[in-house]
Amino acid sequence: MTEPRRIGRRAAVKLGVAGTLGALGVGSFAYGLSTTAREGAVDVFSGDAPSGALWDAWRGRGWAREARHYRVLGKNIQCQVCPNECLLRPEDRGRCRNKVHKEGKLWTLAYANPVSLHVDPIEKKPLFHFLPGSAAYSLATAGCSFRCKNCQNWEISQKKPEELKVVDAPAIRIPRQGSLLLGPDAIARLTLEPEEVVAAARATGSASIAYTYAEPTSFFEYMMDTARAARAAGIKNVAVTNGYIFREARAELAKVLDAVNVDLKGFDEAGYQRLNAGKLAPVLETLVAYRAAGVWLEVSYLVVPGYADDLGMLARLCAWMARELGPDVPLHFLRFMPQYQLKHVPPTPLATLREAARIARDAGLRFVYLGNARGVADATVTYCPDCRQAALERNGYLLVTNALDGAGRCRGCGRALPGVWVK
Ligand code: SF4
Secondary structure, X not given: OOOOOOOOHHHHHHXXXXXXXXXXXXXXXXXXXXXXXXXXXXXXXXXXXXXXXHHHHHHHOOOOEEOOOEEXXXXXEEEOOOOOOOEEOOOOEOOOOXXXXXXXXXXXXXXXXXXXXXXXXXXXXXXXXXXXXXXXXXXXXXXXXXXXXXXXXXXXXXXXXXXXXXOOOOOEOOOOOOOOOOOHHHHOOEOOOHHHHHXXXXXXXXXXXXXXXXXXXHHHHHXXXXXXXXXXXXXXXEEEEOOOOOHHHHHXXXXXXXXXXXXXXXXXXXXXXXXXXXXXXXXXXXXXXXXXXXXXXXXXXXXXXXXXXXXXXXXXXXXXXXXXXXXXXXXXXXXXXXXXXXXXXXXXXXXXXXXXXXXXXXXXXXXXXXXXXXXXXOOOOEEOOOOOOEEEEEEOOEXXXXXXXXXXXXXXXOOEOOOEOOO
C-alpha cells in the first residue's frame, strides 16, 4: 500500500508529463512537468533550490550531499524516502524542505547540519522501557514531511535549512569539550559530521543518540550515517518520528535503530489529513514493521481536543495496537497544550486523558502512560503487570526509582518486563 507508486502513462498524463522514460523501464515516457500544478501529488517548492554563492557555500560546508532512495524520471527526480514521493523538476525543493534537485541528482541540504543539539533524559523522548535514567545526545536538522497544526517545534520543522544556518560567518567544526551545549549562533555555523556526533555523545556520557525534535526521516542520510557510526562505537540509536517512511528506507534504518518512538497523530485518514497533512495507513505499516524487525517500539499519541480526542476512535486505536503490536508496546497519551496554529484550542482535559488510559487498559495494553499530566496519580509509573509493584517511578522526565534488577526483572515477583534494560 505504501510502496512507491510506479507511474504509468495515465498518471503521467494526469500530472502533465511527456517524454521518454526508457532508462527506467517504466514504459516509453519520461517526466517533463510543464507546469507547477501536480494534481494528486504533494506540494513541493517550485524552483526553490539554492543557487550561486549559496549553493557553493552549502557544498563547501559539507551540508549538501547526494541523497539516497530516489529515481530519475527523465528530466525529473522522485524522492522515495517517504510516502510524499516528491516529484521534482530541476531546481525544485521537496516538501520536507531538505531535498533539492540539482545537476541531475537529488541532494540533501541537511547533512552534518544540525540546528538543535541537547543532552536529554531518555524519558523525554518519551522512551520509558529503554535504558531508563540514561542520557540521549539529541539532534535535529530543519525540515519535516508533515504540516502539523499543533507542532511544538515548528520553528525548526517548518523551516528550510538556509533559514536556520548562516554562511557569511566563519564555519565551526567540532565542538570543544565543555562547549557541547552550543548556543544558536554557534550551531548556525556548525558542521557536525557523523563521527563527530558520536564523539560528542561519548563525551557527554550519553548511552544513545536520538534523532528527534523535527522529523528525522527528512534528514535520512545524516541519520543513517550517524547511526552506523554509533552502532560501530557501541552507542545506541533512537528515533522519534512520525513514522512516515517507505519500506526500503525503513528496512535500512531498522538495521541500525535500537528504539523508536512513533508519534501517532490519530486513527482515521480524514483526521490525519486535517491535522497533519499526512496519511495514516503508511504510519500503521511502519509500526508493524519496526515491531517485526525487533526495534524497541513505543507509541506516543497527542490527545488534541476536537481533532484527535474522540473516545470511540481511541478505542479502535487501542484495539488495533493490542491486536497488531501486542500488549507490551507502551502507549503514551500526551496532553495537548495550545501552540502554533492551534493556540485557540484549550489543553486536553485531564478527565479525557484518564478516560483514554482506561480505554487502553481495557483493550489489554499493559503499559499506558500519561504525559504532561502533572496532578494525575501514577501517570508515569511502570507497574509490574503480575504483582503490581511499582518498578519504575518518574518525576517529570527524571527517573526517581528503579526497582528492576539488572536484567529488567521485577524484584517483587521476578517477572521480566518488556524493554531494553542493558547497555
Ligand atoms: S523525504 Fe522529503 S523530499 Fe523525500 S519524499 Fe519525503 S518530503 Fe519529499
